[in-house]
Amino acid sequence: MLFAPVNRIIPFSNVDGPGNRMAIFLQSCPFQCWYCHNPETINMCIHCGICVPGCPSKALAMTHGKVHWDESLCEQCDSCIKICPHLASPKILTMSSDEVIDKLSEVSSFVRGITVSGGECMMHPEFLEELFGKVKALNMTSLIDSNGFVRFEDYPRLMDVCDGVMLDVKATDPKFHQQLAKHDNASVMDNLRYLLSVNKLTEVRIVCLPRFDEQNRKTIEDVVSIVKDQARIKLIRYRPYGVRKEGLDILGSASLDEELFLEYRRYAQSLGAGEVVSV
Amino acid sequence: MSTAYEIVTDTTLTYHQQFINLAKLGENTDTTLPYNPEFLKAKEAGMICDLFEGALPFRPRYILPDYSILMKNGSKFLQLDPPKDIWEATSALMIMYRHVPSVSSFPVFLGNLDELLDPFIVDEQEATKAIGLFLLHIDRVLCDSFVHADIGPKDTKAGRIILKETLRLQTAVPNMTVRYDSELTSDEFGALCAEVMLSTAKPSFANHKMFSAEFGEKNYGLASCYNGLRLAGGGYTLPRLRLANIAKEATSIDHFKNVLLPKYVDLMTEFMDLRIRFMVEDSAFFKSNFLVKEGFIKQENFVGMFGLVGLAECVNTLMGIEDKKKGYGNNKNADDLGEEIIAHLDHLVSLHKAPYSENSADRYWLHAQVGIERDGLDSSPGARIPIGSEPEIHKQIAHSGRFHKYFPTGIGDIFRFEETWKNTPESLLDIIKGAMNAGMRYFSAYCENNDVVRVTGYLVKRSELEKLDRKEAVLNGATVLGQGSRDMAHALDRKVTK
Numbered sequence: 215m216l217f218a219p220v221n222r223i224i225p226f227s228n229v230d231g232p233g234n235r236m237a238i239f240l241q242s243c244p245f246q247c248w249y250c251h252n253p254e255t256i257n258m259c260i261h262c263g264i265c266v267p268g269c270p271s272k273a274l275a276m277t278h279g280k281v282h283w284d285e286s287l288c289e290q291c292d293s294c295i296k297i298c299p300h301l302a303s304p305k306i307l308t309m310s311s312d313e314v315i316d317k318l319s320e321v322s323s324f325v326r327g328i329t330v331s332g333g334e335c336m337m338h339p340e341f342l343e344e345l346f347g348k349v350k351a352l353n354m355t356s357l358i359d360s361n362g363f364v365r366f367e368d369y370p371r372l373m374d375v376c377d378g379v380m381l382d383v384k385a386t387d388p389k390f391h392q393q394l395a396k397h398d399n400a401s402v403m404d405n406l407r408y409l410l411s412v413n414k415l416t417e418v419r420i421v422c423l424p425r426f427d428e429q430n431r432k433t434i435e436d437v438v439s440i441v442k443d444q445a446r447i448k449l450i451r452y453r454p455y456g457v458r459k460e461g462l463d464i465l466g467s468a469s470l471d472e473e474l475f476l477e478y479r480r481y482a483q484s485l486g487a488g489e490v491v492s493v
Numbered sequence: 494m495s496t497a498y499e500i501v502t503d504t505t506l507t508y509h510q511q512f513i514n515l516a517k518l519g520e521n522t523d524t525t526l527p528y529n530p531e532f533l534k535a536k537e538a539g540m541i542c543d544l545f546e547g548a549l550p551f552r553p554r555y556i557l558p559d560y561s562i563l564m565k566n567g568s569k570f571l572q573l574d575p576p577k578d579i580w581e582a583t584s585a586l587m588i589m590y591r592h593v594p595s596v597s598s599f600p601v602f603l604g605n606l607d608e609l610l611d612p613f614i615v616d617e618q619e620a621t622k623a624i625g626l627f628l629l630h631i632d633r634v635l636c637d638s639f640v641h642a643d644i645g646p647k648d649t650k651a652g653r654i655i656l657k658e659t660l661r662l663q664t665a666v667p668n669m670t671v672r673y674d675s676e677l678t679s680d681e682f683g684a685l686c687a688e689v690m691l692s693t694a695k696p697s698f699a700n701h702k703m704f705s706a707e708f709g710e711k712n713y714g715l716a717s718c719y720n721g722l723r724l725a726g727g728g729y730t731l732p733r734l735r736l737a738n739i740a741k742e743a744t745s746i747d748h749f750k751n752v753l754l755p756k757y758v759d760l761m762t763e764f765m766d767l768r769i770r771f772m773v774e775d776s777a778f779f780k781s782n783f784l785v786k787e788g789f790i791k792q793e794n795f796v797g798m799f800g801l802v803g804l805a806e807c808v809n810t811l812m813g814i815e816d817k818k819k820g821y822g823n824n825k826n827a828d829d830l831g832e833e834i835i836a837h838l839d840h841l842v843s844l845h846k847a848p849y850s851e852n853s854a855d856r857y858w859l860h861a862q863v864g865i866e867r868d869g870l871d872s873s874p875g876a877r878i879p880i881g882s883e884p885e886i887h888k889q890i891a892h893s894g895r896f897h898k899y900f901p902t903g904i905g906d907i908f909r910f911e912e913t914w915k916n917t918p919e920s921l922l923d924i925i926k927g928a929m930n931a932g933m934r935y936f937s938a939y940c941e942n943n944d945v946v947r948v949t950g951y952l953v954k955r956s957e958l959e960k961l962d963r964k965e966a967v968l969n970g971a972t973v974l975g976q977g978s979r980d981m982a983h984a985l986d987r988k989v990t991k
Contacts (some may be wrong), residue, residue: 228920234923
């Protein structure tokens with residue numbers, strides 16, 4: 215049985231793929247995007263203990279050199295996450311695939327399946343393969359929400375049990391991607407083509423940023439030229455909520471102008487995209 | 494109760510509202526019915542509530558005419574020929590609605606509108622205009638939130654037009670239900686209903702399979718808040734046990750179940766018997782009303798509704814639980830006791846032979862009453878979990894599934910969703926399908942920022958609440974009830990699903 219660090223499970227999610235789905239967020243991500251909304255999912259806890267004294271409900275304790283989190287006492291005030299200097303969270307549960315399936319069985323009559331996100335869930339590909347096999351046995355579907363860092367073609371057995379991938383393409387310009395995510399995008403672009411070729415590309419997600427009109431347009435142009443009308447394109451409007459200071463300094467504390475955002479949508483459609491949704 | 498002087502000088506009441514209040518005042522001067530002094534004592538002590546139905550019942554509380562007879566035969570009394578087109582059909586219905594009585598003097602059931610109107614849809618544009626005006630007339634003339642229309646389960650042109658116009662008009666009246674069965678209702682129509690519900694708090698979804706099994710597929714309708722009743726029949730009367738208060742009198746769970754419950758069930762069934770016998774045997778209604786004479790309703794299709802409120806607080810009191818978040822709805826032992834109480838109550842009620850309940854197995858049927866504004870925070874509606882203590886939505890639904898089977902004449906729960914759900918009605922439909930499979934009878938939802946919102950079982954407009962807050966008269970007679978429930982029972986503060 216395999217295990218993975220789970221940041222949280224949302225029993226009902228309407229924004230992680232088609233229909234109502236259970237969304238599972240795994241911990242750790244190789245990217246550090248400017249606009250990350252949940253930066254506490256980026257790194258694993260190093261048990262420094264800085265968060266422990268500030269917990270108002272005494273749900274955190276230091277035992278044997280490790281931070282221990284008592285879920286039953288936690289009031290989810292997120293004080294620990296706000297104070298953590300390492301982009302991590304002490305509230306991580308190490309769960310087996312069976313434990314995740316138990317959670318799914320509580321809601322299975324209300325959802326079409328699961329979507330695993332993160333962090334970057336492809337940091338745990340063997341776990342996903344095992345989990346998705348069990349989900350399939352329940353006649354439900356499994357989707358991956360990924361930043362494309364890990365090459366999907368290296369995991370053919372996972373691809374067999376995965377019903378589709380929602381892929382973030384943060385930027386198609388390699389240099390800009392490097393600045394924005396602190397990593398290059400070579401594997402992302404390969405994944406885009408690969409997933410399309412094996413018919414597993416459920417959706418491509420592009421975050422449209424303030425102050426980077428040229429990059430926004432370039433990413434949309436390049437993605438549409440590859441994907442054409444073969445997968446849904448979801449344009450996401452930059453919003454400052456949860457974004458840390460580094461990101462706010464670069465992108466500002468206002469959401470992307472709504473008129474400009476709608477213009478991007480029309481632009482994608484004019485280039486020959488199929489279904490374009492904007493959120 | 495206000496005095497006549499207070500009623501006629503109250504500037505927040507419209508003329509019609511004053512008129513209805515004065516009539517009630519007059520009715521209550523009558524002392525014909527020999528109510529048991531023990532019953533009156535229990536009422537005074539807050540153990541039983543008669544929901545202000547009035548001292549002398551001169552019509553059933555809820556009436557569900559079979560309007561298909563109007564479509565087929567017209568009406569002799571109303572001097573109407575069978576309608577031949579959409580204008581005549583909507584006009585005939587509007588005329589008839591004016592003559593259907595109820596406890597509120599407004600018709601609480603307008604029929605299965607899509608089935609009634611679909612045969613008349615020829616030109617869609619013309620039909621849209623006719624149905625739009627029809628719905629507008631209903632909101633402005635039948636201005637009471639307990640006026641209720643049904644649609645479904647089949648996907649029809651008329652159903653779609655009704656939904657489209659409902660979305661456009663954004664009115665609180667009529668309340669609306671779609672009778673939903675995933676095997677009969679198309680996903681497209683189901684998702685359209687969910688989309689309109691998120692924006693206007695209606696239609697709610699009724700479990701068509703469940704109601705069909707109890708009443709027969711074509712033999713029921715949803716009236717008033719969420720009351721499942723026999724078509725061409727209705728509900729005679731609806732008093733309610735106030736379980737939260739009865740529990741306070743109990744010395745133990747055993748005392749509650751085996752001494753107090755039987756005592757109050759006896760007092761309430763006797764009270765219902767008395768009223769129903771008077772209605773059927775003495776009042777003019779079942780003898781001379783055109784609805785009876787022309788076959789729109791039949792006496793044997795009526796049932797007495799045995800109501801209850803405050804199960805949550807009852808259970809918490811009996812178990813000595815003070816923190817609501819650790820009690821009924823969030824605690825397996827409390828839920829088990831809740832179901833044990835309801836199953837026992839259902840058994841006690843079934844032992845009583847109800848008069849004139851020929852098509853209802855000669856018994857009274859349970860109803861989870863949604864509460865009234867003055868219940869405040871001490872008594873949650875029916876078997877609902879207290880507002881502010883709701884668990885995650887799937888747990889709340891599973892909880893509902895345990896209790897809904899006991900209440901064929903009405904029970905339901907309401908869920909508030911964040912705005913993003915408006916973009917994904919198909920996701921909400923997934924939840925509704927799961928809820929129906931889990932045994933949920935009636936599912937309502939709305940989005941947090943809507944103007945039209947569901948209070949406990951009925952709808953009000955926030956904009957009308959604001960007018961009332963400024964002491965201005967408002968058209969809808971139920972807005973004042975919504976104001977009370979908002980202020981005293983926090984009815985608009987239910988948990989939001991993100």
